[in-house]
Amino acid sequence: MxxxxxxxxxxxxxxxxxxxxxxxxxxxxxxxxxxxxxxxxxxxxxxxxxxxxxxxxxxxxxxxxxxxxxxxxxxxxMDVTPGSMKVTDVPTDLMIEGDGYFLVSRVFRNADGEMEDEYRLTRSGGFQLTQMGDLPGFALATPTGEYLVDEVGNRITFENPGELTITPEGVVMMDGVEAAQLRLFKVDNPDQLQQVGSNQLLAPTLGDQKAPDFMDYAEGRIRQGALESSNxxxxxxxxxxxxxxxxxxxxxxxxxxxxxxxxxxxxxxxx
Incomplete structure (x- = not known):
């Protein structure tokens, strides 16, 4: 037996x-x-x-x-070994060189019927410049509808689409005018985070604080016009x-x- x-x-x-x-x-x-x-x-x-x-x-x-x-x-x-680089020359395609994760937000309705932001982490940099449905203007978003946020957790938005430039340090400019500061966030142990689909991890929470308020910045750099392949x-x-x-x-x-x-x-x- x-x-x-x-x-x-x-x-x-x-x-x-x-x-x-x-x-x-x-x-x-x-x-x-x-x-x-x-x-x-x-x-x-x-x-x-x-x-x-x-x-x-x-x-x-x-x-x-x-x-x-x-x-x-x-x-x-999780094997955090970086994947190979795939050059696309698409301005909205972003690749992380080194350590770090992009922080994106998803709007959902809580139990009280109020709209809230849920923060997620991802290494997938295939963003798109799309028109927002709940606010005027345009924003960088994932193919599944999550919005890329800046260092304080706000959406990176633009009044009108134009020539998008993002420096390796994360300075986001539209037609040469600085619009936001993009940051990469550090995760010491990604195995502790919940996978929520779409190649994303649920960002940690600390009481009522938003994820950017207590998460550390990573030392990686951003490469525009390229994507990180699967490892x-x-x-x-x-x-x-x-x-x-x-x-x-x-x-x-x-x-x-x-x-x-x-x-x-x-x-x-x-x-």
């Missing part, structure tokens, strides 16, 4: 690792995507130190028998996929053998 529990728990973890690899492969062409690697941890284990004397004499292994309960998927850690390595993910398939087959066979042993034991008991 112990082998049945071990193999069953291992199958659950292998299935989750397969889902993680499938997600990496699905985002091989997603701008700014960071792959995740699956790591496993051992479940509760027991050590039998008081064994029979006859058993100790017939065993070559050290004293103490360790009995495990299987393994589970402990963590999917997914297709060959590595395919190799990982083969390993996961072998692990799944091994544990499936272990369950089948355990079932046969239980069947033999039941047939012997009934005689």
């Amino acid at each position: 112990q082998s049945l529990h071990i193999s069953t728990s291992a199958l659950r973890g292998v299935q989750q690792a397969l889902d993680n690899t499938a997600n990496n492969l699905a985002n091989v062409d997603t701008v700014g995507f960071k792959r995740r690697s699956a790591s496993f941890s051992e479940l509760l284990s027991d050590s039998m130190n008081e064994q029979a004397a006859v058993d100790n004499q017939q065993r070559n292994s050290p004293a103490g028998l360790r009995i495990g309960s299987g393994a589970r998927l402990g963590l999917t850690k 997914v390595n297709l060959q590595e993910e395919m190799s990982q996929l083969i390993n996961i398939q072998r692990a799944y087959q091994l544990n499936s066979r272990a369950i089948g053998i355990t079932d046969q042993m239980m069947g033999i034991a039941n047939s012997l008991r009934s005689r």
Whole structure:
């Protein structure tokens, strides 16, 4: 029965690792995507130190028998290795060189029916200059509708579209006139942040303070007219996929053998 529990728990973890690899492969062409690697941890284990004397004499292994309960998927850690640069020469395409995340805001209606801003972090710099629906003017926004914000959390807006220039230090200018100061924000441990889709992480909160009020600035620089490609390595993910398939087959066979042993034991008991 112990082998049945071990193999069953291992199958659950292998299935989750397969889902993680499938997600990496699905985002091989997603701008700014960071792959995740699956790591496993051992479940509760027991050590039998008081064994029979006859058993100790017939065993070559050290004293103490360790009995495990299987393994589970402990963590999917984000690989923050930067992706390769893809030059597009599009003024609204931005790439982060080095450390840092763009901060974007999404307007939503809370439980009281009031409109609020939810802040998110992303490495995807494929922005568009779009007309705002709730305010007059234009703003830099993601393809899914989140607005790029400045160092204090306000939207980067323009009265009319023109020649957009963004310096490596984040100075945003429209037709040569400075419009806003763009900042990159630092995240020490992105694995602690919640993924909310669209290649974005939910920005941390500190009471009623907005995210820009307490987050630190990153030291990265901004490159205009370029995008950061995904850091997914297709060959590595395919190799990982083969390993996961072998692990799944091994544990499936272990369950089948355990079932046969239980069947033999039941047939012997009934005689």
